[in-house]
Amino acid sequence: MVVRYKSRQFLNSGKCIFPTGFPMGSSSVLFTNHSNLSSSNVRRTSITLPYNCRRLHYSKETTRTTLTRLSPQEVDSILRANEYTHEFKGGSVKSYDSNQLPSNNPIEDTRSEASCLLTTGFLVGVYDGHGGGACAQVVAKRLFNYVTACLLPQESLLQYVNTVNDTSIKPPELLESFNDKVQFVEDVRHIYEESFKTFVKELAEAESKQPFEMGGAIERAFLRLDEDLSKEALPTTGESLNMKTLSVAMSGAVSCVAHIDGPHLHVANVGDCCAVLGSLSETNTWVANKLTEEHNTYNQAELERIYAAHPVQEKQTVIKMDRLLGQLAPLRAMGDFRFKWDKETMTNVVAKHFGDQMIPPHYQTPPYLTAQPDVTYHRLTARDKFLIIATDGLWDCLTPLQAIRLVGEHMKGKVTLNPLKLPRKNMKLNDINDLLLQRKEGLKIKPKDSNAATHLIRNALGGTEFGIDHGKISQLLTLPEDVVRVFRDDITVTVVYFDTEFLRHCPA
Numbered sequence: 075m076v077v078r079y080k081s082r083q084f085l086n087s088g089k090c091i092f093p094t095g096f097p098m099g100s101s102s103v104l105f106t107n108h109s110n111l112s113s114s115n116v117r118r119t120s121i122t123l124p125y126n127c128r129r130l131h132y133s134k135e136t137t138r139t140t141l142t143r144l145s146p147q148e149v150d151s152i153l154r155a156n157e158y159t160h161e162f163k164g165g166s167v168k169s170y171d172s173n174q175l176p177s178n179n180p181i182e183d184t185r186s187e188a189s190c191l192l193t194t195g196f197l198v199g200v201y202d203g204h205g206g207g208a209c210a211q212v213v214a215k216r217l218f219n220y221v222t223a224c225l226l227p228q229e230s231l232l233q234y235v236n237t238v239n240d241t242s243i244k245p246p247e248l249l250e251s252f253n254d255k256v257q258f259v260e261d262v263r264h265i266y267e268e269s270f271k272t273f274v275k276e277l278a279e280a281e282s283k284q285p286f287e288m289g290g291a292i293e294r295a296f297l298r299l300d301e302d303l304s305k306e307a308l309p310t311t312g313e314s315l316n317m318k319t320l321s322v323a324m325s326g327a328v329s330c331v332a333h334i335d336g337p338h339l340h341v342a343n344v345g346d347c348c349a350v351l352g353s354l355s356e357t358n359t360w361v362a363n364k365l366t367e368e369h370n371t372y373n374q375a376e377l378e379r380i381y382a383a384h385p386v387q388e389k390q391t392v393i394k395m396d397r398l399l400g401q402l403a404p405l406r407a408m409g410d411f412r413f414k415w416d417k418e419t420m421t422n423v424v425a426k427h428f429g430d431q432m433i434p435p436h437y438q439t440p441p442y443l444t445a446q447p448d449v450t451y452h453r454l455t456a457r458d459k460f461l462i463i464a465t466d467g468l469w470d471c472l473t474p475l476q477a478i479r480l481v482g483e484h485m486k487g488k489v490t491l492n493p494l495k496l497p498r499k500n501m502k503l504n505d506i507n508d509l510l511l512q513r514k515e516g517l518k519i520k521p522k523d524s525n526a527a528t529h530l531i532r533n534a535l536g537g538t539e540f541g542i543d544h545g546k547i548s549q550l551l552t553l554p555e556d557v558v559r560v561f562r563d564d565i566t567v568t569v570v571y572f573d574t575e576f577l578r579h580c581p582a
Contacts, residue, residue, distance in 0.1 A: 088559065089204035089346075089403045090326070090410075093431040104208060104262050104318060144548040150522075152551055153532055157525040158253045160187070166336050166454060166576050167196045172253065172568040173527035175467075175535075179555055182207040183465050183564040186214040188249040190222050192230055195335040197221060197249075200347050200566045202465040205325035209409035212322050213299065213329060215258070216266060220295035221333065222248045223274050225288075231278035238271050262318055269302040289449035292333065292342045300408050300445035307411065308423060315427065324424075324432075326402075326410030330366060330463055331447075334570070337454040337580045339461070341365045342447035345404040349463040351452060352478040360482045362474040365450045368466075369406040371396040376405045384439050391436035398442055399434040406444055413443035456578040459485070461570040462530070467563035471534035480537075481569055484529045487521045527567040534565065 144152070157173040174183060182203035189196050197218045203210030223231070237245045258266060307323035309315050328345020341349045343366040351363040369376050371393060384392050394400035402413060412424055412432055417440065424432045434442075452458075462477050472480070496506070522542070523529045536547035550562055 089202070089328070091397065091401045093429075104212065104258060104322070144551060146544060149544065149547055149551065153528055153547075154523070154525070157523075157528050159525055160252050162189075162196075164576075165194070165196070166572055166580070167334055168571045168573040170198065170568055170570045171526040171528075173525060173531055173566075175531050175565045177467065177558050177562050177564045178207075180207060181564050182210060183467070183566040184210045184214040185253075185566050185568060186218060186251065187253060187568065188218050188251040190225070191247055191250055192222070193225055193335070195225070195333050196570075197331065197333050198463060198568050198570055199329060199331035200463050200465050200568060201327045201329045202345065202347055202467075202564070202566070203325060203327045204407075205410070206321070207325070208322045209303070209325040210327035210329075211256070212266075212303070213327050213408050215254075215256070216270070217295065217299055217329070217331065218249055218251075219270055220273065220299045221292055221331070223270075223277055224291040224295045226277075228278065231274060235271075235275050235278045238274070259318075265306055265316075265319065269306060273298055273302070288333075288338075288340055289342075289451065292331075292340060292449050293447055296329075296342060296344060296408070296445055296447045303409055304411055304414070308419065315423070320423075320427075323409055323411045324428075326404075326407040328369075328404045328407050328465075329447075332461060332463055332570070334454075334461075337577055339365075339452045339454055340449055341452075341463075342449045343367070343369075344406045344408060344445055344447045345369050346466050347464065348466070348469050348474070349461060350474040350478060351458055352460045352462065352481055353455075353458045355457075360475070360478050362478040363452070364474050365452060367448065369404055369448075371403075371405070373405070380405060380442070384442070388436065388438060392442065399436060401434055402443065406446065408445045410443055414441040416440055454572060454577050454580075456574050458572055458577065459574070460526075460572060462567065463570070464530075464567040465563070465565065467565035468530060468534055468567050470563060472530070472537075476533075477530055480530055480533050481526050484521050484523075484526050485571075526569040530567050530569070531565055535562065 153175065154173075156175070157171070159169065159171050161169040170187065172185060172187065174181065174185065176183075184201045184203070184207065185199065186201075187196075187198045199214065199217065201210040201214045223234075226234070234245060234248075237243045257263070303319075303323055306319040307316070328347055330341065330343045330345075330347035330349050332349060333340045333342075339351075343349065346368040347366070348368065349365045351365055353361045353363060355361050367373055367375075371377060377393065380392060380398070381389055392399065397403050398405055398413060402410065412420065413434060415424070417437065420433050420437065420440075460481055462474075462481060464477075468477070521529050523532060532542060532547065535550045536542045536544065538546070553561055
């Protein structure tokens, strides 16, 4: 099959259609040790483009391209380059697997995972940027601190404020982050630290007679971080414009974050990432429980919310071509302040520095966009085995049930990747026989990857009715930059495994 396509301007396959001269938000200026994820440079030979898993349209202009033939070892190296696994002792979270595969160069997706040190929760999130990766990178780095602060009792907040004000005392760490490889540059770090200190101080001094509510606390964290991103981008009297923070504000990110504390699972979603819970039914079949709803034009409730927020005469313009103001696909997002700021700010800041074309058409009654998350609660039971949280690059290629079944099979088969070890001493022969029978069954579905996130990405790219098609994966991994987004998006996946025994004996 020869794919016919035009340039990227024709495709409009991303989350946002950007006007000419849009300042793409690069995260490289924000971090001291930033490393852009991109596909490896490898040899090229002439072959045809593969089936389009993103189901996008392309033009009738015929173009034959040159792609790479990758060996199985080269494919493995690319797919596993960014995988990460972490195990825990005690609690409801047993371990997690995570991985990323770039499509954009540099990648616009990012991820974060951390344990809360002053509470007992575990946080995990995925973030899909648009207009560059700046907003996604910054949100991934900062959001968990805001969430943690919103969960702390008044006494802990006051103690934190006191240590921050005393330069002789190091403030307590709120989080133990995993797989975090970047640090903000000094000037940006100072701005972000001051914003967070102000927020914690306000929380500590606030007098609320309302009982604590988890969903409301997480929502407050999202909205306050978004508010701070806006304030940091706009110069106050006498200050000059900070192009670093403005680049974050002009770009945007959708995000999905899960907070797990014992049997309590809360999922907060802004945009079109997705979290799916994998559970076993009473008949031991896999069930996919989708915990998020995408905020896009396929969501009727979202459309009605937006129409209700603006005058009736804007109904024909507020949503055009399935996009907000004809440009933005997700109907909720962090950042993207050119869909949020008032008209005066848009004129004095955005248009002044980047041109009038930066103001979306029919920009009459802002804000058009919100960072308010939908928060879902689920009480975990022993039948809940794992949570998949991923950006839309995965869900373009796999349904929630397909993903759950793949991880379920992976759980059963991956035990065969390591030599057999008896789980305890003095086992009876019947128990050993049962263990051997289970291993025999596992050998039938022995996976190629030990990391479940890698397993999902491999199947998303190369899965067929007859197993993995290596040629298909090879082609999708070697598409040229000007067409790769037609066929696949950045993919970020984290699979969180639950401890069945802990949940079985966990008090109600």
